[in-house]
Amino acid sequence: MPPVNISFATAVDLGSIPVDVTQNNINDAGVNYTVYYKFTAPVGAQVIGAWGFSGNTSSGYRPNIKPYLGPAGAPTQLLNIDCQNKPIQFPVDVGQEYFLEFVKNLDDAGPNSLRVRLEIAPNDAVEVGNIIVNDDGLKAQGFPCGIFSHLINHTVRRFFKNIAEGEGGDILRTAPSLGVMALENHHDDTIRIYDANFVQTGSVSAGVSLNRPRIRTVLGTNRWAVADQGGPPRIRFLNPDATFSGLWSLTGLPSTLMGFAVNNIESIAYFARSAFSNHAIERYDLTNSIFLSDLAPGVVDHSTLDILVLSNNNIVVIYEDSIANTGFVRIYDPTGATVNTISFGTTVSPFDSSARLAYSNDDPNTFWVMLHPSVGITHFREYKVADGVLVNQIVSTAYTGGMYDGAETVTPTARLGNSTSCPFMIVPGTPVPPIVGPSGLFVITPNKRNDNGVAIPTPIFRTGLMP
Amino acid sequence: MPASSAALSSSQDNIVHYTAVRMRILGSGSLLMTMFSQDDIFSSVLVPFTMTAATNIRPNRLMNFQHQRACLEGKTTGINEWFKINKIVIYAKEVFVEYPSGT
Numbered sequence: 001m002p003p004v005n006i007s008f009a010t011a012v013d014l015g016s017i018p019v020d021v022t023q024n025n026i027n028d029a030g031v032n033y034t035v036y037y038k039f040t041a042p043v044g045a046q047v048i049g050a051w052g053f054s055g056n057t058s059s060g061y062r063p064n065i066k067p068y069l070g071p072a073g074a075p076t077q078l079l080n081i082d083c084q085n086k087p088i089q090f091p092v093d094v095g096q097e098y099f100l101e102f103v104k105n106l107d108d109a110g111p112n113s114l115r116v117r118l119e120i121a122p123n124d125a126v127e128v129g130n131i132i133v134n135d136d137g138l139k140a141q142g143f144p145c146g147i148f149s150h151l152i153n154h155t156v157r158r159f160f161k162n163i164a165e166g167e168g169g170d171i172l173r174t175a176p177s178l179g180v181m182a183l184e185n186h187h188d189d190t191i192r193i194y195d196a197n198f199v200q201t202g203s204v205s206a207g208v209s210l211n212r213p214r215i216r217t218v219l220g221t222n223r224w225a226v227a228d229q230g231g232p233p234r235i236r237f238l239n240p241d242a243t244f245s246g247l248w249s250l251t252g253l254p255s256t257l258m259g260f261a262v263n264n265i266e267s268i269a270y271f272a273r274s275a276f277s278n279h280a281i282e283r284y285d286l287t288n289s290i291f292l293s294d295l296a297p298g299v300v301d302h303s304t305l306d307i308l309v310l311s312n313n314n315i316v317v318i319y320e321d322s323i324a325n326t327g328f329v330r331i332y333d334p335t336g337a338t339v340n341t342i343s344f345g346t347t348v349s350p351f352d353s354s355a356r357l358a359y360s361n362d363d364p365n366t367f368w369v370m371l372h373p374s375v376g377i378t379h380f381r382e383y384k385v386a387d388g389v390l391v392n393q394i395v396s397t398a399y400t401g402g403m404y405d406g407a408e409t410v411t412p413t414a415r416l417g418n419s420t421s422c423p424f425m426i427v428p429g430t431p432v433p434p435i436v437g438p439s440g441l442f443v444i445t446p447n448k449r450n451d452n453g454v455a456i457p458t459p460i461f462r463t464g465l466m467p
Numbered sequence: 468m469p470a471s472s473a474a475l476s477s478s479q480d481n482i483v484h485y486t487a488v489r490m491r492i493l494g495s496g497s498l499l500m501t502m503f504s505q506d507d508i509f510s511s512v513l514v515p516f517t518m519t520a521a522t523n524i525r526p527n528r529l530m531n532f533q534h535q536r537a538c539l540e541g542k543t544t545g546i547n548e549w550f551k552i553n554k555i556v557i558y559a560k561e562v563f564v565e566y567p568s569g570t
Contacts, residue, residue, distance in 0.1 A: 459549065460542035465505060466557060467483060467536075 002028040003035055008072040011036035011099055017048070019118040026054075027110025032061050037100045037116055038070070041092035047121035047144055047159040049415040051087040052102045052114055057408040061112040063102040070097035079140040079402055086404040087415050089121070091144045091161045121416050124157045126198075128429035129361060131380050131394065133370075136422040137165025137186040139401030145198070146418050150380070150426070153395040154414035164192040167421070168215040173359060173428040174222050177240040181425065182215050182224045191215065191226065193242045202242025214257055214271075215423075217359065219311045220264025227260040227271065235262075235269055235286070248289060259307035259317060262286070263334070270295055270315055272304035279304065281317055281332070295336045302327075306357040310364035314339055314385065318355050318369060327355055329369060331385050342388040344371060358426050366391060370424045372398065376406025378418055482563035485532040488539060489556040491525050494518030496548030500541045504534040518550055525554070533562065 003025045005012040014021065014037050026032050041048065052065045062085040068075035078090050078098075084105065092098060102114055129150040135143035145163035149155035166184030168191070179196025185203075191213070193202035213228040215238070223245075224238040232253050237245040248269075250257075259272040259281070269284040278298035285292050295315065302319040309315055313334050320327040331339040358368040360382055371379045375398075382392035397417030398405040404412055405420065418424075485502060492498065500513040513528045539557065543550060 458542050458544050460540065461552070462503075462540040463538045463555065465536040465538050466485075467559065 001025065002031075003033050005036045006033050008036055008038075008068070008070075008075050008099055008101075011038040011072065013037075014039040014116070014118060017042060017045070017118045017120050019116065022113055022115045024111065024113045026061065026104075026112040026114050027108070030109055031107050032104040032110065032112055034063070034101065034103045035114065036102070038072070039098055039100075039118065041094050041096050041098060042120065043094055044123055045092050045094060045120045046123060046161055047089055047416070048092050048098070049087060049089045049119045049121060050100055051117045051412075051415065052100065053085055053117075053410075054112060054114055055410070057085070057410070060106075061108060061110075062105050062408065063114060064105065066101045066103065068099040068101060070099055072097075072099065075099055079142050081402045083403040085408045086406070087399075087412050088402050088404065089399055089416050090402050091142060091159070117415075119415055121159050122156055126157060126427055128427050130157055130427045131368075131396075131418075132171070132181075132425040132427060133418040134163050134169060134183055134422055135165040135419040136167055138421070141165065141187045143402060143419065146416075147427075148380075148394070148396055148418055150392065150394055154397050154417070156414075156416045160198040163194065163198060164190075165422075167212045167423065168226075169423040169425065170215050170217040170224055170359075171425040171428060172217055172222050172224075172240065173219060173361075173363070177222055178428055180240050182226075182238055183423075184213055184215060186212070191238060191242075193240065204238065204242050204244065214260035216261045216307070216309075218262050218264060218266060219309070219359070219363065221266055225260070225262035225266070225269065227257045227269075229256050233257045233271075235284070237262075237266065246286075248284070248286060250284060259304040261307040261309045261315070263309050263313050264311060268292070268334075270307050270309065272307070272317075277301050277303045277321075281307070281315070296330070296332055296338075305354045308357050308359060308367055310359075310367070310385070312364040314364060316357060316367050316385075318357055320355055327371070329357075329367075329383065340385060340388055342383050344373075354421060356422075356424055358424050359428075360426055361428060361430070368424075368426055372420060376404065377413070378420065380424070480535045481561045482533060482535050482566065483537070483559045484562045485530055485534075485537055485557060485559045487527055487529050487558040488513065489525055489527045489558070490516065490552055491554035492516060492518060492550060492552045493520055493522065494543070494548070494550030495520060496543050496545050496550075498541050498543060498550055500528065500539060502530055502532045503538050503540060504532075505536040509534060518548075 054061045056062050064084045066082050067078040067090050131148040134145035144159035144161045147157040164183035164185035166186035168184035172180045181194045190203045190205050195201050216225050218225050226238050227235050233250045235248040257271045262269045267287050272279045280294040280298045281296040283292040283295050299319050301321045306318050315332045318329050328343040330341045356370045360366040366382050368382050378396045378398045380394040397414035398420045399417040497515040499515050502511045511532045
């Protein structure tokens with residue numbers, strides 16, 4: 001007998017989330033059916049992870065999942081998400097009704113089953129050191145910004161909805177603007193300012209297409225340097241109150257800058273032209289508005305997409321060979337002398353998408369890099385400048401356009417994950433020192449209160465009422 | 468420790484005089500003990516046990532607590548203090564059937 005839930009109107013209500021149900025009557029007399037489910041976003045839900053899996057991974061019945069916003073009579077597909085047999089993630093609004101359509105890919109003899117799983121993304125607090133990754137906005141507008149653990153692999157802390165989506169962005173790292181972010185919004189050519197709680201506090205328009213500006217924090221002045229691709233590229237400083245200061249037009253340059261950063265006294269801008277390889281790291285004197293000699297020559301077959309200027313004015317440059325899929329980071333001092341070169345190794349292919357750099361909380365001793373060593377996997381790595389030691393690595397699962405990037409599998413690495421081609425930032429602040437104690441035990445500090453002001457309970461027993 | 472379920476009888480809820488507690492207990496630190504009457508209306512603090520990790524003694528603490536129902540609470544409050552209890556013996560004797568009528 002054919003399944004009943006073969007339309008939006010007859011969709012099966014999944015009830016409370018999390019959900020794990022299996023439908024076994026997908027096939028009837030050699031015909032597979034497209035089936036429908038629905039749910040209402042519960043209180044507290046910001047993002048839902050959904051997955052419909054047939055059990056097959058390379059052939060046979062493997063349906064495509066599409067999420068919709070209700071009602072059943074006029075459903076609206078969400079964010080162009082259409083994913084075959086793999087997990088998806090999408091933002092939701094509490095109380096709204098959503099539908100999941102599982103579109104058959106073929107008919108066969110059957111039998112076939114469909115296992116449907118839903119989960120609610122966590123809403124844990126943002127902690128110092130966490131990894132912020134917003135979406136690049138290429139697939140559609142409306143993908144949330146993700147916060148990821150810097151301590152545990154494949155772990156989402158929470159998502160924030162309605163955050164700018166684009167390729168440019170950075171975060172301020174000292175008071176009074178600690179944690180304030182400037183993010184490009186690709187959809188309307190603005191740069192939006194968010195406070196440390198991800199509440200928008202301002203917005204600026206360039207007046208011309210920003211065309212994927214480079215936005216880099218100037219550690220010395222605690223504001224951002226912005227290079228937009230205005231044709232010629234223009235450099236300005238963006239203040240936390242969403243106002244611009246200064247304007248330099250780099251006449252004679254092509255319209256696109258890739259790697260870009262400014263030193264801590266705002267006297268020199270460093271940049272690499274376009275995405276083509278073998279470009280030097282150039283310098284521009286912002287005080288006298290003239291080009292200076294190059295900081296460093298280009299590297300054959302390598303392009304530069306990101307630059308940092310550390311608080312000691314050393315310059316961190318990432319080089320990528322998109323053909324050989326290798327890359328390295330080179331740190332220069334302000335004279336152009338090489339401080340260190342850190343290779344990612346030939347066994348690691350840096351790109352499923354472009355590698356990016358971010359400041360660390362241990363600046364200038366370390367910095368962070370985001371790599372994509374294989375399809376579906378992102379590495380967030382913290383390296384020491386002095387000796388290139390890898391001090392921290394977090395492996396995360398990549399979702400592009402809300403869809404699991406990896407191959408179809410019975411065991412996806414995670415049901416929720418990060419967007420890929422976009423900036424990333426480390427939540428600034430002084431990290432809480434790790435708890436030190438015997439394995440499985442914790443050292444309890446006298447009178448310690450947790451962040452909610454609740455005392456740690458004492459070991460206690462009480463008998464029942466006697467006799 | 469759950470209260471034992473007893474069949475209803477005429478002696479249920481008689482007034483009991485609790486006189487001592489003895490335990491088979493190992494630990495470190497001090498086990499702070501308190502007797503509570505029903506709904507914690509009355510309480511009586513006992514002299515704490517000083518615990519050791521190994522002992523041949525099952526210590527006793529006297530009390531003078533007279534109520535219809537009572538429970539014993541034990542706890543530690545210091546860092547690294549712990550306890551392991553295998554047996555608790557409450558010494559008690561029914562002394563009265565009821566409070567004066569009208570109580």
